[in-house]
Amino acid sequence: MEKFNFRTAWIFASVTADDGVDLPLLIGTADSLNHAIPTRGQITRALKALYACGLVDINGVHVQLTPHGRAVADDGFARRGGRFSIPDNMRKSLDAANHPSVDSKPDLSFITDESLAAAFQEYRKMLRS
Numbered sequence: 001m002e003k004f005n006f007r008t009a010w011i012f013a014s015v016t017a018d019d020g021v022d023l024p025l026l027i028g029t030a031d032s033l034n035h036a037i038p039t040r041g042q043i044t045r046a047l048k049a050l051y052a053c054g055l056v057d058i059n060g061v062h063v064q065l066t067p068h069g070r071a072v073a074d075d076g077f078a079r080r081g082g083r084f085s086i087p088d089n090m091r092k093s094l095d096a097a098n099h100p101s102v103d104s105k106p107d108l109s110f111i112t113d114e115s116l117a118a119a120f121q122e123y124r125k126m127l128r129s
């Protein structure tokens with residue numbers, strides 16, 4: 001059984017929007033769940049792990065849950081607790097689930113220092129509007 005750390009569960013919880021997320025939405029959701037902005041390394045490591053377990057699809061700059069990922073996320077959201085317990089609840093659901101194995105590697109070339117800086121600026125603009 002795969003064991004997931006808090007950071008991976010935090011990123012997983014940040015990509016659960018029904019229509020998926022781009023980098024500004026991922027950053028904004030992550031900030032709202034943990035009062036922190038994830039680093040490039042945290043995002044890429046988490047997305048690699050989530051992709052390898054069949055939890056997310058990555059299409060260009062868009063990250064979306066797979067049907068398996070949606071089922072795991074729904075289980076996490078059904079657990080008790082408030083907003084700040086969501087990453088821990090997602091970790092419990094991630095750890096409890098049986099995951100398929102994906103042999104291919106995700107294309108994360110869209111996650112660069114520059115794209116993250118631009119995404120953070122876009123997130124800040126969303127906060128002000």
